[in-house]
Amino acid sequence: MKKPSGYALIRRHLRRYPRSLRQHLIKELNQLVMYEPVIGIMGKTGVGKSSLCNALFRSEICAVNAVEACTRQPQRVRLRFGNHYLTLVDLPGVGESQARDGEYSELYRELLPQLDMVLWVLKADDRAYAVEEQFYQDVFAQYCGPLPPVLWVLNQVDKTEPAEQWNWPSAQPSALQAERITQKVQVVARQLKITEAGILPVSVRGRYHLSRLVEAMITRLPKQARSPLVPHLQTGYRTEAVISTASSSFGDAVVNVIDQIIDLAPLPQMARSALQAVTHTVARAARSLWGFFFS
Structure with a gap:
């Protein structure tokens, strides 16, 4: 059985978001993953x-x-x-x-x-x-x-x-x-x-x-450049400390992207607050899925 991709797993955590926002978030997430330092x-x-x-x-x-x-x-x-x-x-x-x-x-x-x-x-x-x-x-x-x-x-x-x-x-x-x-x-x-x-x-x-x-x-390095650097490092330098810093920064970058998208979206305040409440759940998911994107 084929394992789900990192993107498929992250989509599960975005189910509460309106479809238009969800698509925008996936696009922005892809830009983070593919960032070229x-x-x-x-x-x-x-x-x-x-x-x-x-x-x-x-x-x-x-x-x-x-x-x-x-x-x-x-x-x-x-x-x-x-x-x-x-x-x-x-x-x-x-x-x-x-x-x-x-x-x-x-x-x-x-x-x-x-x-x-x-x-x-x-x-x-x-x-x-x-x-x-x-x-x-x-x-x-x-x-x-x-x-x-x-x-x-x-x-x-x-x-x-x-x-x-x-x-x-x-x-x-x-x-x-x-x-x-x-x-x-x-x-x-x-x-x-x-x-x-x-x-x-x-x-x-x-x-x-x-x-x-x-x-x-x-x-x-800027937060968005940290994780994309890791795959290029020699094996001995991809240490637990390096990966921990990179994955944490990736989660922070995801939070920033989500917050920016929510702030710009034409949403009622109640809906905006509800989405902001689950932002850190998505960030935790992004950190846990770091290996799918950068290993």
């Missing part, structure tokens, strides 16, 4: 953007040119897993030249409204981040519209001196390295004028703190 990946050439994406996501990301920043245009990579899509936008690296940075400033301002999140990748063994600081202040801090969340990824922390002390079997820094990584985070936070909590030290090669990065992404 767009994540911008920033950072100078050689910071490890491609290797980071390959470590996080199931689909292989083509390596970028490690010798020269050969493009002035963002490179879009569209990933597919089942019926779900994810777009990664590899943004041109800042700091290649002053002339290009001026061009990129305008390009980034045009792109920011399209992005759900920015992963800004830095190299842990760089000595200074003056270029990133200037660009962040000129473009992001001065931007007038709503900004996408920015996660600062301090990559390649396994190279922190003394690099030979990195514990490869346990994927952990030595005590001295850990102390210096903390100091580096503090330095970056001061220089970029951001909070230390917004900087995530990771190592792809050292398999260090990638799960924390994924959890931060799921927490900071």
Whole structure:
């Protein structure tokens, strides 16, 4: 016997709604399920953007040119897993030249409204981040519209001196390295004028703190983008905590959609109140059916 789909099960919980509203809700629910997150990946050439994406996501990301920043245009990579899509936008690296940075400033301002999140990748063994600081202040801090969340990824922390002390079997820094990584985070936070909590030290090669990065992404992404990201993650990062956050956010997004539709519908106040009373029942159903849509 064929199992009912997630949509068939959710329809059972929408039986109290007028047919026109029910159809509208199913349409909006489908848009939530099929939402395509767009994540911008920033950072100078050689910071490890491609290797980071390959470590996080199931689909292989083509390596970028490690010798020269050969493009002035963002490179879009569209990933597919089942019926779900994810777009990664590899943004041109800042700091290649002053002339290009001026061009990129305008390009980034045009792109920011399209992005759900920015992963800004830095190299842990760089000595200074003056270029990133200037660009962040000129473009992001001065931007007038709503900004996408920015996660600062301090990559390649396994190279922190003394690099030979990195514990490869346990994927952990030595005590001295850990102390210096903390100091580096503090330095970056001061220089970029951001909070230390917004900087995530990771190592792809050292398999260090990638799960924390994924959890931060799921927490900071807009609610509608969280669940559609999960199918694209490598198996090890689809943890109970990540799925719990995503499914809860999916339920919240469903509530928002229902409330908006009810508010706009030409209904008597009594009918409106009755429908609002069962909204959270539908939201609970959406959370429980999360696996039908995103597993």
